[in-house]
Amino acid sequence: MLAKKFRLPIQSWLKERKKITTRKSDFFVIKASDNNLAFSRFGAVISKKVSKSAVKRNKIKRIIFDFIRLSKLHEFANKDVLIIVSPKTAELKKEEIEKELANLLITNH
Numbered sequence: 161m162l163a164k165k166f167r168l169p170i171q172s173w174l175k176e177r178k179k180i181t182t183r184k185s186d187f188f189v190i191k192a193s194d195n196n197l198a199f200s201r202f203g204a205v206i207s208k209k210v211s212k213s214a215v216k217r218n219k220i221k222r223i224i225f226d227f228i229r230l231s232k233l234h235e236f237a238n239k240d241v242l243i244i245v246s247p248k249t250a251e252l253k254k255e256e257i258e259k260e261l262a263n264l265l266i267t268n269h
Contacts, residue, residue, distance in 0.1 A: 162225045166234040168203030173240055187252065187260050189244040200239040202228050211250045220245060220257065227258045233265055241265070 178193040195201065204224050206217045224243060228234060249257065 161222065162202065162229050162234060166199060166201055166228075168201040168240050168242060170203040170205065170242065173203065173242065178240075183264050185260055185264055187246055187249045187257070188264055189246070190264050191242040191244070193240050194238050195240045196238070198237050200234050200236050200241060202234065202241045202243065204243045204245065206245045209247045210245050216250060220249060223254050223257050224261065227261050228265070231262070231266070 173193075180191050180193045183190040183192075202225070204221050206220055208217075210220065211217050224245075243261075252260070
């Protein structure tokens with residue numbers, strides 16, 4: 161799991177309405193904006209439409225945050241990134257989720 165300082169406070173971030181760039185795929189919507197910090201922060205939103213089981217939703221969230229931690233994306237500066245998970249993601253395996261995230265996030269930085 162990511163350290164707390166690398167996690168995005170989603171509720172306050174949504175209220176701030178900064179200049180937001182959006183990237184979409186069939187499985188994720190990535191919203192990013194600049195921050196004034198020396199590191200990036202990441203947040204994930206997974207609704208009950210993805211899976212009614214909290215265990216499955218938490219598993220997807222752990223996969224996302226572990227991918228970010230292991231690929232060292234949080235070390236890039238000046239980005240707040242919100243990852244919104246679509247319902248199709250529940251059908252994917254771990255490797256497929258990581259591949260989709262790599263296509264969206266690594267090319268974003």
